[in-house]
Each structure stands twice: as structure tokens, then as C-alpha cells.
Amino acid sequence: MLGYGVIRGGSLCRVLAPQRRCLASVSSTSPVNPNSVGPFQVFDRHVKQMQKDRAAARDGGERSRTVDYVRSEIADALAERMQDIKRKFSSVLDLGSGPGHFSKLLDTETAGKVVMLESSKKLLNRDPDDEFEVPVERIHADEENLLQIIPPNSQEAIVSCLSLHWVNDLPGILVQIKEALKPDGVFLGALFGGDTLFELRTSLQLAEVEREGGISPHISPMTDSRDMSNLLGRAGFTLLTVDVDEIKVAYPSMWELLEDLQDMGESNAVVGRRHFIHRDTLVAASAIYKEMHGHEDGSVPATFQVIYVIGWKPAPNQPKPLERGSGETNLKDVLEH
Amino acid sequence: MKPTATTATTPLRRLALHSTKTCAAPASAYGKCILATYMDVQKDTCKAEFEKFGACVREAVSKLQRPVNAGDIIP
16 A cells, blocks of 8 residues: 655665665565566565565564554454344454454454464464454465465355455455355455545655656555445445545654554555655655644644445345335335434 | 654654754745645745755754765765
């Protein structure tokens, strides 16, 4: 999704601290071939996995735990939606689970066990089993290849809490999720929407234009709530529910936001991104951020827009909407009384 | 969400501290200039404001720790 790629190589690191490893995470050994056939590659998955691994390893996982606040909040909201489903699932698959923000909230009344699937091994194993209420199984694999790991028609419920915004082929993963579900299985998802971090996006763009005379991608492209309902419908889900929520977090300045994003493993991983931001541009962006979006008390806000989706795999015994025009009660009468 | 430490240890923390706290006034002037023209920003629209801001940050950063090679830090 988010954030700044990297500050490296520029005068800052080399000059001021020649021996220190700076905020660098450039190298990618995975070849992303722009001429390859298949889904368009927006994100470098290999870089993303490295960023997550590093984030989870920093200070023995402490830094990563400190910045759980956004994900925990959203996992909580998603868990509430799950509890509205009056059903006990024998097993729930948590796709792109991270350390299990969502899985930790499952109780024994909802799920018999939880299977966490995550591409970053360090993040997957960050938290011990005893923090979970239900038995946990961990699979280290890339969620983009879901059907190669999970057999079709095998899952009662699949949940994805804030991982889909790094998937290259969103329509494809939704189809895979639907295939992996049993008939009448449910998919619950939460993903970052298009307004996420718009403050940082605009500040960096303005700073780059004014300082350097051009812009480059620092914040990923993100999906829209309308797109989500279309995509879910196209993937073959029924009884769709899509809603949007916003979380605003206040930071002392842009710098703390950048640091936290990095600790979340949410640094920039767009293919073809610039691998550094010039020091002047960063400094300029921080000033613009504060002046354009800042609060009166001197802090700056960061918006996280979240799209929550629920979709069901069709089954013959599932309730279906009635035929159009078959209603017998006038809604007006109900609402007026 | 840790507050900026008063004694910043890494180069980036120092930059963060000086660009927000030490040089708050020129930073604000630069931000206001962008805010006034953000519908039509072009390269160097606020060059004069940034030069003051940049000079302030550079001076503050170099005060704390002398750069290894002073020639490199001034673009």
C-alpha cells in the first residue's frame, strides 16, 4: 500500500553515517518481467515479503507490535461482522493473516480452529499459539496462489483482513477464494480503499512537483467500494454486503507516520518505484503535510479508509432474494408507523 | 506513534526533528506558499521559501554532528 519506499543512497545515509544501515530495502531478486503474459504486475511481492520479514524482526518484534493499532482496530470490526453470522465453522482460513490480528479474536463459539496463511514467515510466527483462543495452524505460502495450496470446495469460511491491497490480481484472488469455498461458504474481507493515506499521497506529490518537477508512485493504487461490489459479483459471490469505514489517526508529524508504516511492513512495493526520496523532497512534504492537513494542536491526521466485504458462495439451499414486484407489504406503511 | 525524541539519534530522526521543530517557522512559510498555489504548482514555485527552509534545516542538522564530508551535504 503505503508509504515511502526508501531513503537510501542519497546524501543522508552516506554522508552522515557511512557505516549505518539506513531505511533501505531496495534489492529485489525476483525478476518482474514487464513483458510477461498474465495479470498486470503492480506490486513486487518479493519485496513486500522482505519488508514484512524485516518489520517483524525489528527489535525482536517489539516495533511491529507497537504499530498493531490500525490492524487490531480493523480486525475487531471484522470480527464483529463475523459474529453476526449465526453459525459455527469447524475451520476458518485467515488469508494473509499477518501475526493473526483477526485470528486472535475468534472464539470457540465461532470457530473450531483457524488456519493462518501468510507469505512472510517471520510475521506468521511472530506471536505464540497461547495468544489464540482456538487451535492454530500456520501455512507459510503466497496467498496469490491460493488454489495451489488449498483444494477447491474445501473451506467453510475464508477471511482476509488487510492483505488484499498487496495482491496483484484482485479479480483473480476473489475467484480463487470462491473456488476454495464449499457451497454456502462465506468470505469476509477488509481491505484498504482509495482514500487511504490521501494526505501523504498529496503532500508527497506536491513536494515532488515543486522541488523536482515531476511525480512518482509512493502510495499504491487502491480499490474503490464500487469496484469491490462489481468484482465480488463477477467472481460469483452472492448476497453481497459492502460497506466503508474510515479511521483517522493523529501523528505528531509526517515522520512518525512514515516510521510506523515501515514498522507495519507497509512500505512502498510498487513495481518501478523510485528507490529513494530526496531529502529536500521529504522535508518539503513534511511542511506541506502539516500546513495542508494539520490539526490546530500541531498534530497531523492520517486517514485509513477500509472497505468491508461479505460474500457467499452460491448453493441451492441458500436463501435468495424474492422476485421483483412480489412484495406484499408496502414499505411506506411500515416506515410511517 | 512515538513522539520525536528531543535528542534524535539517527540521521532521519535528526532531519525529522529539525524540519518540524527547529525550523517550524520557515517550514510553515513554505507550506503556506504551496497552499496558496496548490492548484497550479510547478517546479520552483516556492523556491525562495524553500531556500530559507532548506538552509535552516541544513544548518541545524550540521550543528549536531559534523558531516564526514562537508562538500556532500550541500547540494
